Amino acid sequence: MKIAVFSTHSYDREYLLEVAGHHQFVFFEVQLNIDTVNLTQGFDAVCVFVNDHVGANVIEQLKKNGIKAIALRCAGFNNVDLQAAKNANIVVVRVPAYSPEAVAEHAMALILTLNRKTHKAYNRIRENNFSLERLTGFNLYQKTVGVVGTGLIGSAFCRILKGFGCHIIAYDLIENPEMKTLGVQYVSMDDLLAQSDIISLHCPLSPATQHLIDAKSFAKMKDGVMLINTSRGALINTKDAISALKRKKIGYLGIDVYEQEENLFYKDLSENIIPDDTIARLMSFPNVMMTSHQGFFTKEALSQIASITIGNLDDIEQNRPCPNVVNV
Numbered sequence: 001m002k003i004a005v006f007s008t009h010s011y012d013r014e015y016l017l018e019v020a021g022h023h024q025f026v027f028f029e030v031q032l033n034i035d036t037v038n039l040t041q042g043f044d045a046v047c048v049f050v051n052d053h054v055g056a057n058v059i060e061q062l063k064k065n066g067i068k069a070i071a072l073r074c075a076g077f078n079n080v081d082l083q084a085a086k087n088a089n090i091v092v093v094r095v096p097a098y099s100p101e102a103v104a105e106h107a108m109a110l111i112l113t114l115n116r117k118t119h120k121a122y123n124r125i126r127e128n129n130f131s132l133e134r135l136t137g138f139n140l141y142q143k144t145v146g147v148v149g150t151g152l153i154g155s156a157f158c159r160i161l162k163g164f165g166c167h168i169i170a171y172d173l174i175e176n177p178e179m180k181t182l183g184v185q186y187v188s189m190d191d192l193l194a195q196s197d198i199i200s201l202h203c204p205l206s207p208a209t210q211h212l213i214d215a216k217s218f219a220k221m222k223d224g225v226m227l228i229n230t231s232r233g234a235l236i237n238t239k240d241a242i243s244a245l246k247r248k249k250i251g252y253l254g255i256d257v258y259e260q261e262e263n264l265f266y267k268d269l270s271e272n273i274i275p276d277d278t279i280a281r282l283m284s285f286p287n288v289m290m291t292s293h294q295g296f297f298t299k300e301a302l303s304q305i306a307s308i309t310i311g312n313l314d315d316i317e318q319n320r321p322c323p324n325v326v327n328v
């Protein structure tokens with residue numbers, strides 16, 4: 001198959017080419033959107049990532065250009081209009097699971113860094129400042145951690161928390177028996193918000209979960225709560241989070257994803273003026289740690305993403321049933 005890869009970075013090229021086989025890849029650095037969709041002429045498939053825009057208007061053009069498949073090299077598919085793809089007879093495939101531990105471990109990295117302030121200690125020591133003032137952390141042992149969504153990543157995260165001796169409570173639409181055996185206690189969303197010292201989000205973004213965490217949820221949380229989001233930015237109403245940070249309701253905020261990340265993340269904008277005042281306000285808080293959607297970013301995950309993507313394309317090419325098709 002001839003595949004147009006969008007939002008390409010050096011690592012996408014490296015890992016996809018390692019397992020490409022007979023497939024022919026052409027790599028574009030630009031996002032797929034209505035302005036770039038014409039680049040897909042002469043290809044059989046497109047390969048996209050989290051911030052490409054695959055809405056109805058783009059899909060209409062993809063169909064005209066003869067595209068037969070949209071291969072997401074990620075798990076989330078909130079950026080693809082599935083109904084439009086179905087109508088256009090374009091198959092959508094994804095990588096439903098690739099090293100869930102990668103994201104779970106990143107969530108733990110955010111917790112540990114925010115709590116023990118190792119990022120600040122690192123900078124202080126390099127400037128010969130050996131003071132411990134304002135670096136106080138807290139023990140994770142016996143703290144209550146609320147996990148929203150106990151699918152692949154949420155469960156991997158619970159297993160990590162177990163090792164730290166945390167009391168784990170969870171909310172999910174479907175309870176995971178393996179988690180119950182581990183000692184995770186399922187509670188209502190309201191109880192999770194009220195009881196947790198740390199809340200970590202691991203559910204997908206959907207119309208039902210958009211702004212799952214807003215002013216009303218913050219009102220139910222403990223003062224000084226730590227909130228971690230490695231899932232999707234729009235799970236949190238950012239304006240409400242800023243207000244909660246100002247009122248010290250949120251004691252620590254760790255986010256790997258941000259509602260308006262698509263024009264910022266994965267780009268070096270160090271010499272640019274950032275027009276987004278919301279992210280500027282977020283970064284002004286000393287108790288906010290933000291990473292650029294890098295939870296997935298381990299060697300193991302990149303190599304699984306590449307090989308599963310090739311497997312998906314092989315299935316489509318050979319008209320075999322593909323287990324990773326995303327249906328409406």
Ligand code: NAD
Pocket residue numbers: 075076096097100103148149150151152153154171172173174202203204205208209230231232256257293294295296297
């Ligand atoms: P998964 O499908 O295995 O698990 C999601 C869980 O959320 C399921 O158990 C589901 O029942 C639950 N859920 C659905 N709606 C819910 C709701 N309203 N309230 C509570 N729980 C709900 O998915 P996963 O592999 O664990 O991934 C979770 C999310 O992590 C993905 O949707 C994606 O957005 C995000 N993700 C982020 C990165 C990153 O690099 N930061 C990488 C991969 C995935």
